[in-house]
Amino acid sequence: xxxxxxxxxxxxxxxxxxxxxxxxxxxxxxxxxxxxxxxxxxxxxxxxxxxxxxxxxxxxxxxxxxxxxxxxxxxxxxxxxxxxxxxxxxxxxxxxxxxxxxxxxxxxxxxxxxxxxxxxxxxxxxxxxxxxxxxxxxxxxxxxxxxxxxxxxxxxxxxxxxxxxxxxxxxxxxxxxxxxxxxxxxxxxxxxxxxxxxxxxxxxxxxxxxxxxxxxxxxxxxxxxxxxxxxxxxxxxxxxxxxxxxxxxxxxxxxxxxxxxxxxxxxxxxxxxxxxxxxxxxxxxxxxxxxxxxxxxxxxx
Amino acid sequence: xxxxxxxxxxxxxxxxxxxxxxxxxxxxxxxxxxxxxxxxxxxxxxxxxxxxxxxxxxxxxxxxxxxxxxxxxxxxxxxxxxxxxxxxxxxxxxxxxxxxxxxxxxxxxxxxxxxxxxxxxxxxxxxxxxxxxxxxxxxxxxxxxxxxxxxxxxxxxxxxxxxxxxxxxxxxxxxxxxxxxxxxxxxxxxxxxxxxxxxxxxxxxxxxxxxxxxxxxxxxxxxxxxxxxxxxxxxxxxxxxxxxxxxxxxxxxxxxxxxxxxxxxxxxxxxxxxxxxxxxxxxx
Amino acid sequence: xxxxxxxxxxxxxxxxxxxxxxxxxxxxxxxxxxxxxxxxxxxxxxxxxxxxxxxxxxxxxxxxxxxxxxxxxxxxxxxxxxxxxxxxxxxxxxxxxxxxxxxxxxxxxxxxxxxxxxxxxx
Numbered sequence: 001x002x003x004x005x006x007x008x009x010x011x012x013x014x015x016x017x018x019x020x021x022x023x024x025x026x027x028x029x030x031x032x033x034x035x036x037x038x039x040x041x042x043x044x045x046x047x048x049x050x051x052x053x054x055x056x057x058x059x060x061x062x063x064x065x066x067x068x069x070x071x072x073x074x075x076x077x078x079x080x081x082x083x084x085x086x087x088x089x090x091x092x093x094x095x096x097x098x099x100x101x102x103x104x105x106x107x108x109x110x111x112x113x114x115x116x117x118x119x120x121x122x123x124x125x126x127x128x129x130x131x132x133x134x135x136x137x138x139x140x141x142x143x144x145x146x147x148x149x150x151x152x153x154x155x156x157x158x159x160x161x162x163x164x165x166x167x168x169x170x171x172x173x174x175x176x177x178x179x180x181x182x183x184x185x186x187x188x189x190x191x192x193x194x195x196x197x198x199x200x201x202x203x204x205x206x207x208x209x210x211x212x213x214x215x216x217x218x219x220x221x222x223x224x225x226x227x228x229x230x231x232x233x234x235x236x237x238x239x240x241x242x243x244x245x246x247x248x249x250x251x252x253x254x255x256x257x258x259x260x261x262x263x264x265x266x267x268x269x270x271x272x273x274x275x276x277x278x279x280x281x282x283x284x285x286x287x288x289x290x291x292x293x294x295x296x297x298x299x300x301x
Numbered sequence: 302x303x304x305x306x307x308x309x310x311x312x313x314x315x316x317x318x319x320x321x322x323x324x325x326x327x328x329x330x331x332x333x334x335x336x337x338x339x340x341x342x343x344x345x346x347x348x349x350x351x352x353x354x355x356x357x358x359x360x361x362x363x364x365x366x367x368x369x370x371x372x373x374x375x376x377x378x379x380x381x382x383x384x385x386x387x388x389x390x391x392x393x394x395x396x397x398x399x400x401x402x403x404x405x406x407x408x409x410x411x412x413x414x415x416x417x418x419x420x421x422x423x424x425x426x427x428x429x430x431x432x433x434x435x436x437x438x439x440x441x442x443x444x445x446x447x448x449x450x451x452x453x454x455x456x457x458x459x460x461x462x463x464x465x466x467x468x469x470x471x472x473x474x475x476x477x478x479x480x481x482x483x484x485x486x487x488x489x490x491x492x493x494x495x496x497x498x499x500x501x502x503x504x505x506x507x508x509x510x511x512x513x514x515x516x517x518x519x520x521x522x523x524x525x526x527x528x529x530x531x532x533x534x535x536x537x538x539x540x541x542x543x544x545x546x547x548x549x550x551x552x553x554x555x556x557x558x559x560x561x562x563x564x565x566x567x568x569x570x571x572x573x574x575x576x577x578x579x580x581x582x583x584x585x
Numbered sequence: 586x587x588x589x590x591x592x593x594x595x596x597x598x599x600x601x602x603x604x605x606x607x608x609x610x611x612x613x614x615x616x617x618x619x620x621x622x623x624x625x626x627x628x629x630x631x632x633x634x635x636x637x638x639x640x641x642x643x644x645x646x647x648x649x650x651x652x653x654x655x656x657x658x659x660x661x662x663x664x665x666x667x668x669x670x671x672x673x674x675x676x677x678x679x680x681x682x683x684x685x686x687x688x689x690x691x692x693x694x695x696x697x698x699x700x701x702x703x704x705x706x707x
Contacts, residue, residue: 012346014474015316019499040475041313041503062386082408105481105513110407111386149510153477154633183315183474184345187449207560208320208348215346218446236551237558261554266527269497388634388659393644396666400659403634 004169005298006162006177008037008196012216014183016204017232020265021287022180023047023274026139028291032176034137035165036144037158037192039130044180049272050135050142058145058157060129061109064102066090070121071099077113077122086113105150132161134168141168155191158182162192176298185219193220198298199227200256205234205241213244217253228256228297230290235260254297257290259283304335306585307468309484311511312493313503315474318523318547319343319493321557322577323471324352325564329574331437336466339434342483343473344427344442344454351560355432355439363442363457364423365450367404368411370397374418381410381419406453426450429458438463452482459483476510484511489584490518491544497528501535508539517584521577524549544580545573588686589613589648590679595623597680603654606636612679613646616687622646636660636701644669652682658697673698 009018009025022044026034036044064085066077073096077086085106090099102113104127114124129152132145143165145157162179169177181192193199199220203213213229220227229248234241241258248255260283268278276284310323323339331337341349368381368390375397382392389404390397401424411419427444442458444451451473459482462468472483484490492507494500504520511518520536525546536543547553547570556566564571591608592599597619602608611624624646628635636656640663643651650670664671672691675682685691 011315013316013348014314040477041315041506043314043499043502046498046502080408080412082406106485108405108407109386110405110409111384112407112409112412115384115409115413147477149476149506150481150513151477153475156633184451185444185446186345186451186479190447190449204558206558207351208557211348211351212346215446222447233554236554240558263527266497269499270529272498388637391637391641391663393641393663393666394668398662398666400634400637400662403637 004166004175004177005197006166006179007198007200007294007298008179008181008193009200009202010181010189010192010216011183011202012185012212013203013209016202016209017265018202019043019047019180020269020275021202021230021232021259022178024276024287025178025291026137027274027276028288029176029178030139031174032140032178033165033169033172033174034140034142035161035177035179036142037161037179037188038182039145039147039157039161039188040153040182042144042146044142045144047269047272047274048137048139048142050133050137050144052133052135054134056132057128058130058132058160059126060152060154060156061127062111062124063104063107063109063127064111064113065123065125066100066102067121067123068099069093070119072096072119072121073099074118075100076116076118077102080112080116082110082112083108108152130157132157132164134164140174141172143168153188155187158188158191185215189216189219190223193223193225196225198294199225200230200294201227202230202232203244204232205237205244207240210240210244210247217251226297228254228294230256231258233261234258256293257286259286259290304467304585305464306489307462307470307487308489308491308581309470309472309487310491310493311472311480311484311507312474313476313505313507314494314499317493317495317500319474320348320352320471321523321563322491322493322521323469324349325562325574326577327353327437327469328562328564329571330467330578331435333578337436338438338440338463338466338468340458340461340468340470341441342455342458342470344444344451344458345473345479347441347443349439349471350430350441352562353434353437353439355434357430357432360428360430362425363427363429363454364425365404365406365453366421367401367406367424368399369420369422370399371418371420374416376416376418378415380413380415384409384413402449427454429461438466451479455479455482476506480510481514484514484516487516489581490516491521492518493521493523494532495524495528496522496526496530496532498531500528501532504532504535508541519544519580521545521547523547545577547573586616586649587613587647588616588650588652588683589643589646590651590675590682591653592679597621598678600678601652601654601675601682605651605653605656605660606639608639608653611639611643611646613643613648614683616683634659637663640664650686652686652691655699656694656697657699657701659701661694661697
């Protein structure tokens with residue numbers, strides 16, 4: 001069984017172009033398994049147009065809910081809830097003029113109200129927080145998800161997507177998995193990068209991009225994952241692009257490539273195409289070069 | 302001129318221009334004599350300071366409570382381990398172990414312990430910085446790298462909302478827990494998007510969240526002109542007002558890239574933000 | 586004595602699972618008789634704390650020792666609290682790993698040999 005190598009594309013700052021770049025990688029790899037781990041605001045499907053074959057419910061945690069007819073309106077739940085989820089805004093019942101309800105968005109599934117309700121008026125059940133999908137795309141199989149708005153993004157769904165993608169890769173004897181990560185440095189990002197073979201941090205030549213790149217590479221260093229940097233839209237500010245190059249060098253991080261700003265990225269997006277499918281000039285060569293650098297590092301000869 | 306109003310600048314998609322809008326809006330409002338506060342709640346990747354360049358006047362370490370068990374009082378009854386949903390406190394034979402990084406600070410173990418053997422121990426999750434940019438009050442959260450208690454830190458930043466101020470909250474991207482915490486209880490939300498399929502897709506998610514939370518909102522389209530008209534069509538169909546269309550101007554991108562305020566670098570855009578402020582004021 | 590081995594499958598011919606917290610199964614063997622039972626690992630899909638809940642599962646099953654490939658810090662702490670001995674670096678089939686253990690060829694691990702989240706997507 002071939003070993004499946006995994007490259008995860010993250011950014012720290014949002015909007016640097018992770019998803020556009022991942023779509024181009026998918027086109028160039030043409031036999032990889034794709035995973036969209038930006039479950040909070042998944043966009044890769046807009047470029048890859050997946051044909052969904054399986055849909056599954058995702059249970060991220062549990063949720064409390066009040067059985068209105070049993071509630072006596074005593075307020076113990078409100079007293080013990082640290083998250084402000086127990087609200088005195090429920091309808092009247094046989095014994096109380098007003099009852100309590102649990103706000104599902106505020107509820108963190110801690111079970112404390114469930115344990116302390118004096119009349120057992122609270123249920124504590126698995127919550128369906130979203131859905132995940134297994135699909136076919138023109139470049140290979142894809143796993144992605146949709147977390148319902150307002151849900152906790154603990155990284156559990158991200159881990160599930162990676163696991164499913166890995167499983168598919170093993171079943172189909174594919175040797176590569178490409179993961180579209182999420183912005184930030186929190187749980188979902190940590191869940192995207194743990195155990196990956198390589199991380200590509202995509203940044204932009206802006207002070208904000210520099211700042212956020214610093215924080216995200218500190219995270220990858222903390223987890224000891226080999227990290228490459230790519231500067232997207234680099235010609236927007238050549239001075240800062242140069243600074244980022246120098247900073248990367250100082251931190252012993254390899255600069256895997258630089259990609260210029262190109263309106264073709266947006267034009268391609270409007271046609272649901274990755275930029276390497278859309279145009280033959282412009283930044284296509286830069287992306288190919290970036291991809292080849294990544295492959296060289298993943299599979300050293 | 303001073304009013305109490307809290308406005309959150311959010312978006313589904315990252316990189317649409319929340320910080321650009323938030324900081325420039327704060328600037329024009331303050332310029333007109335309004336008392337303004339800028340709260341950076343994008344605590345994982347705070348960027349407001351890059352543009353506002355505040356004079357930092359102080360900082361505060363932020364902690365959350367995690368359990369600390371007094372072994373003398375503990376009777377090893379196991380109730381704390383049973384109630385914890387996160388494996389942050391467990392009972393193994395006669396030992397109670399705590400795993401602080403997993404704790405959600407729900408208070409369950411403290412409350413359920415029959416022997417009063419559990420105390421609250423502070424665990425640092427990040428910092429809050431305070432400063433001033435001219436007359437603008439600046440408050441920013443910064444999560445410690447590797448820590449995961451983003452919503453808890455955002456909640457702490459919001460405790461600094463002052464009366465008699467226009468408070469502008471810079472919200473993290475997305476629609477999950479951190480965003481919920483940042484927009485909870487605000488008077489109004491501005492959803493910033495771009496006129497592309499990515500922008501539209503993520504705007505729909507943000508609108509879903511705003512509706513679920515019963516928050517009034519309007520839309521700002523940034524980089525207007527780069528994509529197509531689908532966002533406008535969607536807003537029209539859903540009766541959503543578009544209160545500003547900031548054009549796709551490479552000079553704006555360049556100013557942003559150097560950490561400069563648009564209205565300082567390109568004064569012709571001041572009117573856009575003055576009009577935006579008027580639109581917001583009409584909603585108060 | 587009763588020992589637990591992390592396993593990719595349900596028989597003594599299965600390969601040792603190199604992860605602890607997110608191992609597919611735990612095979613609990615009575616080394617005198619080689620009688621065994623199979624525990625499906627409920628922690629595989631856990632949001633967090635998989636190492637802890639897996640450790641609790643093998644402790645509750647009465648294991649006095651654990652054989653595995655790698656074990657992270659939370660699991661190691663939990664096993665240690667129950668005085669369950671931990672042996673990392675086990676490879677091959679379950680049967681082979683037990684033989685190595687019986688012949689004293691496996692060394693006891695007194696600290697975790699991988700960071701947290703090691704097994705999260707393997």
